[in-house]
Amino acid sequence: MRYCKGCGLPVPYGKFLEWTSDGTIIGKDSAHTRLVYLKVEDIRNMFKGITQRVGVSVDRYVAQAEKEVGKRFAKALVPGFVAHAPRGRIARPEIGVKAASHFIFNYMGGLGMGCAEMLEYRSGQGARILIENSHYIPLVVGDGAGVFEFLERIPVTARWEPVGPDSYVVYVEKTEQPQQQELAQELALEKEANIPGEVHFERCPKCKIPFLVSRSLYLDLDKGSLRNTVTGDREVALPVESFHAVATVMTAHFGAELPYLMEKLEQKHVRESSGVRYYADASGDKGMLGIFSDFTWRGVGNPVWAGNTERGVEVVVDNPFHPGMVAGRVAGQYEAWTDSLVRSSWTEEAPGRLRVLMEPVA
Numbered sequence: 001m002r003y004c005k006g007c008g009l010p011v012p013y014g015k016f017l018e019w020t021s022d023g024t025i026i027g028k029d030s031a032h033t034r035l036v037y038l039k040v041e042d043i044r045n046m047f048k049g050i051t052q053r054v055g056v057s058v059d060r061y062v063a064q065a066e067k068e069v070g071k072r073f074a075k076a077l078v079p080g081f082v083a084h085a086p087r088g089r090i091a092r093p094e095i096g097v098k099a100a101s102h103f104i105f106n107y108m109g110g111l112g113m114g115c116a117e118m119l120e121y122r123s124g125q126g127a128r129i130l131i132e133n134s135h136y137i138p139l140v141v142g143d144g145a146g147v148f149e150f151l152e153r154i155p156v157t158a159r160w161e162p163v164g165p166d167s168y169v170v171y172v173e174k175t176e177q178p179q180q181q182e183l184a185q186e187l188a189l190e191k192e193a194n195i196p197g198e199v200h201f202e203r204c205p206k207c208k209i210p211f212l213v214s215r216s217l218y219l220d221l222d223k224g225s226l227r228n229t230v231t232g233d234r235e236v237a238l239p240v241e242s243f244h245a246v247a248t249v250m251t252a253h254f255g256a257e258l259p260y261l262m263e264k265l266e267q268k269h270v271r272e273s274s275g276v277r278y279y280a281d282a283s284g285d286k287g288m289l290g291i292f293s294d295f296t297w298r299g300v301g302n303p304v305w306a307g308n309t310e311r312g313v314e315v316v317v318d319n320p321f322h323p324g325m326v327a328g329r330v331a332g333q334y335e336a337w338t339d340s341l342v343r344s345s346w347t348e349e350a351p352g353r354l355r356v357l358m359e360p361v362a
């Protein structure tokens with residue numbers, strides 16, 4: 001791995017990712033995958049909270065939903081010579097599969113998803129992969145299954161077994177079950193409008209990544225983990241599609257209140273974490289908007305307005321990565337900063353424009 005001489009981040013970061021002026025982070029891959037940086041503990045806590053609420057482990061559903069995302073991820077990244085190599089009865093060229101998986105594992109490590117090693121690969125049948133230090137194992141398993149489905153064009157299932165502390169073996173196996181056509185179609189429709197913004201970053205002259213990013217994150221590529229240098233938290237970059245896929249699949253299984261539950265859990269975890277005292281700068285000319293100063297480098301969205309109205313406190317965020325999750329985040333950060341509790345609701349005022357209303361809890 002080569003590191004940028006201007007800012008110290010790995011060179012591929014600048015090659016593959018762009019921090020835009022509208023509060024989003026967009027991959028330079030063919031699918032323009034949108035990414036968001038979140039605290040690993042927030043993600044784990046959210047799924048733990050949902051599991052407690054619905055009474056059964058949701059891990060299997062998360063892995064199932066993420067498979068479609070993994071497939072797209074592979075489609076956008078895997079070099080053409082591997083993707084188009086013969087398949088079916090003819091064994092796939094092992095060197096090509098090794099090259100593709102090495103490339104994908106490296107990319108995943110760079111995003112903070114942990115490290116992976118291919119233990120066994122049987123073309124048309126399945127694979128065994130060792131995963132260490134993952135951010136959240138069901139998401140990585142789903143990604144792995146999706147990559148395999150993409151390479152082999154056969155439906156697969158995936159399961160995982162712990163083999164040590166923070167270490168799992170993932171088994172990807174051929175199945176007769178049909179693929180998730182409906183989810184694939186729904187995700188294809190999920191193209192939010194992008195509202196232009198005026199986010200300005202001071203950028204590294206060599207790789208163009210904002211200095212705010214290189215100052216906030218430290219990448220340990222050997223472990224595949226990202227450390228927030230300001231708060232000490234572990235962070236991870238996730239495809240935004242993951243949240244839409246997970247919400248869709250879990251709503252189908254557990255009912256329509258699921259996205260609402262995700263929002264409320266996010267609000268609670270953000271309120272109870274210490275991050276806001278490091279980021280918030282409500283004293284400057286940004287005023288109340290300063291509470292959300294980490295949104296743009298994280299790719300959460302572009303906070304464009306915040307203030308008091310006759311209805312309560314309102315915040316407008318353009319291009320939110322997921323309306324419910326961002327509304328929860330807005331309310332949680334506001335609560336943490338003001339040390340108060342609020343009741344929040346949100347509307348999508350226009351495509352890509354989220355308005356969050358917060359009223360004090362009496």
Ligand SMILES: [Zn+2]
Pocket residue numbers: 004005006007008009014204205206207208209
């Ligand atoms: Zn740089």
